[in-house]
Amino acid sequence: MKNFLVTISFLLLLCYSAKAQNNLCSNPTPFCTGQTMQFPAGVNAGSAQTGPNYGCLGSQPNPAWFYFQMGTSGPVVITMSAGQDIDFIAYGPFGSLSGNCGNLTAANTVGCSYSGSATETLTINNAVAGQFYILMITNFSNANQQITFSQTNSNNAGAGITNCGVLCSMTVTGTSSLCAGKTATLSATTGTGVVSVTWNGPAGFSSTGNNASVPNMSSTGVYTAIATTSGTNPATNTCSISKTITVLPLPNPLPSNNGPVCPGKPVTLSVGAQTSYTWSGPNGFASNAQNPVVNPAVAGTYTVAVTSAGGCTNVATTTVVIAQSPTSTPNNNGPVCAGSILSLTGSGGGTYAWNGPNGFTSSQQNPNINNVTTAASGLYTLVVTVGTCTAPATTSVTVNPKPTPVAANNGPVCSGNTLNLSGNGGTGYAWSGPNSFISSLQNPVISPVAAANAGVYTLTVTNSFGCTNTITTSAVVNAVPVVVVNNPTVCVNQTINLTSNGGSTYVWAGPNGYSSNVQNPSILNATTNMAGNYTVIVTSAGNCTNSSVASVTVYALPAPAITSNTPCAGATLSLSGTGGAAYTWAGPNGFSSATQNPTINNVSMAANGIYTLIATAGTCSNSITGSITVNGLPTPVLNSNSPVCMNQVLTFTAGGGVSYAWSGPNGFAASGSNVTIPSANPNYSGVYNVTVTNASNCTATISTSATVNPLPIIAVMGSTVCVPQSVSLTATGGTSYSWSGPQGFSSSSQFPVIPNSAPAMSGQYAVTVTDVNGCSSTSLTNVQVNTIPAPMAVSNSPICENQLLQFNASASVPVTFIWSGPNGYVSGINNPQIPSAIPAMSGSYTLTITDNIGCKSSAIVPVTVNPLPSGIISTDKKEGCIPVCISFSCQAPSFLQSCNWIFGQSGTSSGLTTTRCYATAGTYTVKANYTDINGCSNNSTYTILANPIPVADFNYAPAKPIMGEEVQFTDASTGAINTGWSWYFSNQTNNATQQNPLIIYPEAGVYAVAMVVTSNKGCKDTITKSIIVG
The missing domain is CATH 2.60.40.10 (Immunoglobulins)
Incomplete structure (x- = not known):
């Protein structure tokens, strides 16, 4: 497998070459979980070695041993996945890798599973940094498969991290922690094959070489050494190891003192808690206390150096200030009189404290004593304070008494x-x-x-x-009373009321010998001879008197009269009054008026009754009453059979009078109590009036609205559909609907739908529509139901990837074809083809056909495009020294049905596994053609190196050496590129590894010399010769 470079979650770059598993605990394969890694599972590898406690494992077939080391403590969850059933047991933690195979006990077991799953999970809740863990996985299914390792909790906060340095031939040492501002040193110790080391870290730090330094460190960070190694496949690899350098913060002293202090007083120096303190200051002051006291205080700057628990030191200063002593100068505004304001004044700055006679105290600089008494006379003391310094002084106060008026x-x-x-x-x-x-x-x-x-x-x-x-x-x-009287004016028979004010006693005198001692006397039933002047004499409560005269006037009463007409209700009632200069009317139904001849428009029957008229002349008035009659209107009654539908009879009936006069829309006029309009139409809708006259010849009019509703206007629509589409009928123009049609169809829906249509449903449909007014009309519409064609659709599925996918379709009538399918596939031909099909084209394909009248039908064709098997050739080795035998196997994620091998000129073979031996040196290409259970085939190739074996040979000179003489041995080997030599001399305790060694034989004799030559591929040959020393 080729080397590969991955980036892991904690930012380490690691290189790794997949290694063959080992089936012994003594030679486990290292791995780390910072990357996803694969190893081949053991196949036909027998059972696990005896000795360890295998815990939950009922059997241990095809064992494979691994180990890992923790880089950071914390929980770690490792998932092991394969194609078929695997099981595992894990042991640890161990302080080192060596010597643990005899200590795999139940007490050291950290995880075990014997499930039937192809995925197993190892969970260590508190893996320990620096400790090793040993893991054995068994391939219970004996399947030819790969085991994949990954850590599923690596992104969780606080998760443990495995040390991928076990994959790298390098160790890193150096500063682990230091104080801020110091320089850290790093060193990488490398093994054979490491050609260079580079460093990187936070804030763009980089360096080259095995040793690096980081000056003026300010924050904790991770620094990584990246080793570059030389090799042949590939030529260059890299691996890395990281180290965390912790920067300890400098302490922050923040010293202070309790100054300013008064002269001669002590001062306390203070600083936050650390582990040690060194103070220095003026006059040679020194102390190792955390909070020393300087007594007496000396002004100046004091320096403290503090050392933290981490051993880091920092320095800071605090300044001590000596305050100036205050001065006190009290004074007052005395002497003062009792009841006035005593003002005390002080100076000197800072704060003030006064005390004096009569318990006086104050903290004001210049206090006042309001409404001062003679008890405030005496000595007052003022204490002035600046900071913690004070100064007292006194002032004398005199308070004189007030007179008693x-x-x-x-x-x-x-x-x-x-x-x-x-x-x-x-x-x-x-x-x-x-x-x-x-x-x-x-x-x-x-x-x-x-x-x-x-x-x-x-x-x-x-x-x-x-x-x-x-x-x-x-x-x-x-004061002399001010008398105010009234001058009353009254009518005959009214009361004369005299008024006065301004005093406490009153004496009245007037015409006809009138007299009274009442303040406000009254004279009943006035007559015209009581008019004249009335005099009142007023005496106040202070016994002061005054007088005034009141003038009295007495008028005679008026004589009123009433006349009126006799109207019908709704007409105008006219009233008339005489006998006065001003008039006031009152009558039934709340009537009132201030006019001489008032009228009541649109008079009602409520106006019948007694009316009162008050006539006024001057300030005098008199009243009279009269009976008034208003004739009543008839009470008409009007009914009709409205509303009616168009063409029906419209009828009206009236009552309540002796004669009737009709009027209405469309020029309608008539007389009599009962009238009709035959075959009415909407033009006769509107308001109808009838005027009714009673026996008193009074009239009244009544109205009614009549409505002649039009018949509903129907809009009806049928449909043309394909079998078995639904038939939709539509009608508008009313509020209720009644449908009828072929096959006994009926419905009361406005928009009935007939599902699953058939040709027999074609024909004429009738609908009767009734509107909101109850008026009805009928209309007809047609329905056409067309038959639909049935499609035929097939494909050549299932097929393999890159094969031709072909569809075939037909129909019994002329149609158009539309195919649609996965990945937006669309075709408009009946037999489309898709060359070089891929698995993504698998899925359901739909054929939709449409005939010449628009009827459609569809069919679904399932398609499977099986992927080509993605197999690889696996070997127990990729090269060897001739003669070399190599085992080959076909491997794939899915099951392979067969595998055929082509070895070039050396023949062919079949089977999932095979072995081929090579006796001649050279480079050989092996091809495997494999077929899976779907019948799909693919192939892979693999290159094998059969390396030549060197032919060992050497010469020496001189040909006949003598004792004590130097003998030069010279390599004369052929047959390969030779890179190593091992010489064995029978008379030497130390053998040689040079290509051409120089040897001295101190004594004569016959000596054996053997040379083993090694090629650059590790192939060896040996030759032995004898040398005679004279």
Whole structure:
């Protein structure tokens, strides 16, 4: 099998040449699951060796031994697949490959299956990196087949990875872990045949040679050594091994301190937890503590070097600052008077803390004490803090008392009199009050006083400390009452209502000796002689008086009258009134009006009844009533037999009166209570009116709508179909349908379908259509059912790949042919052919025929195109030294029926396996013609090398050597390209491998010399000669 290059899931490039299996535990075949690999299964290879515990395996025929090594720990699932039944048992883990064949026990068994399946699965849930596992597979079916290995969980997170380095003659060593920024070194130790080594890795890293270095490492990565080997088939192979270099991160110190601190105070240096610490700073400071204390603190930069648990070191700094001490300067605005604002002020920056008399505290820089009392006098302390540094200072405060004022007045007083104000309790006085009053007198006077002088007067008194206090006094000034009266106007018999206000007592006087002490007196049943002036005297609650005069007017009443017409309901009722200057009407059915002669249009019977008229002259009114009659309209009744269908009789009937007058569409007019229209048509559809007159000669009109529906218009359609297509009938124009036709057909469907048509169904079909109005009509249509031809279709299937696929079709009547099939195949001839058919053309082919009237029929022809067998020639070896015998076998994924061998001039053979021997050196081509169970044939060729055997010979000089003399041996072999020599000298402890060795014989005698010559193909020959040394 040719060498091949694959890319595996974890990015290693590996080369591998398929090897023949071994049937002994002592010589297992290596494999890895980073790639899909195949090995031939053992055939006729006997049973497995004795000694190991074979667990679940009931038998162990045709054993094949393999091994693999884990590169990365984790679960691994390995699938083994073949054409027929295989079984397996797996052992491990083992620390090394050697010495394990005697330790294959039940305790070391990691998997076993004796199922009848051609696919087996080995699952190791926690395979260990670096450990070896041994696997034996038995070919239970003894079939000539290949075993395929693959790992099915390789793409899963955390999956174990096998070491494909077991396939490569190279080992890789070097740095496994280092700190970030350091340089990693890598080294590849190679075996015979490796001609060069190249390296690659993350971030485009590459290097050539067995040794490589990666400077300034910053992140963990996988670095791969790729070995190039020399060979003959192919001439050059590559294999690779990867190594992970772990980069340990540098610690991130992030040092800090609790500064700024006050002068003379300690400072604490801090850094995150690591494994060791080295501090240095000003004045030679040094410490190995994680969080050292400097006491007293010294300003400056402190450096710390920290080392992580991984041994990586990093350096960082922190700066210590010494704060300045604050200053405190308190002050106040005293002395102040009690009740005012005491203002304290401070300076110095930072924060502030005040305390003083009467429990005072504050954190403001400049606090105020509102409404201060004399208890606030005393010493106040201010502490200024900047950072953690403080400074205290004091200020003295004086609070003077306020005076106690007294204020009074002589109120209440009436407007126009004198208001006296009086004050006491101080050395100075200041008055203010209503109407912009001010005075600096102790006892001021306001005369004459007015209502605007009433209110609150404020006295501000000043004592000897200059402190003031305020007091108020309320002055009451009673105003002279303002009297307001009304001037009522009333009609005879109404009540005269007099009103006044502005006081607490009232005295009235008027015409005819009238008097009253009521504020708002009333005079009942007024007469015209009660008109005149009425005087009222008003006294207020403050005992102040005033008076006013009310003028009273009394009018006489009007005399109203009513007249009207007598209308029919629906006409106009006319009312008329007299006897006043203004009129107000009220009557039945909610009637009202303010006109003298109102009318009621379209009057109804509800207007019958009593009407009231109120006549008004000036502010006086009088009323009168009258009975009004409205004659009723007739109540007409109208019926018809509408709707009707065209050509039927349309009938109308009316009632409710003594005479009738008709009108309607299409010029219709008539009289009488019952009228008809024979043979009506849709032109008579519309509104009909009848006017009815009653005995009071009142009329009323009633209307009705009549409809004359047209007969439905039928659209009907039959069909022309082929047997056995369905016959479809169609009709429109109504809401219900009734069909009849040949063979007793009937249906109530609008679109009836007759399945499985036959020629007897041809003929005339009738449909009666009824519309939504119940009107009906009938129509006819024709149906034609044509017979359909029957196709005949065959093919020459099954056939083999590349053979001619042929179809044949015929019909009893003239038709057209259309073939269709897989891969979009279409043909329009009756007997199409497909040359060089391929398996993809297998499937169902459909023949559709169409006659001259469009009837179609189809037939399906199944086709199978069997693929050619994909066999290969397998040998136990591809070359050897003559005479060489080689075993050949035909192998294919599917079963082969026969195999015929052609060996050129050396003859032929038959059978799935054969053996041929070659006695003459040369290159031979072997051809195998094989046939599978489908009768399909194919062939393969294979090249065999029969290598020549060298003819060994040598010479030596001198021809008669003497003891102690150098003897030159010279190779004289022929017959092949010789590349190796092995010399054996009977007098020498060390033999020679040079082509022409030089030997010294120290003593005389007869000595045997043997030479084994080896060709470049490994073929050997031996010659022995004797040499006489004198």
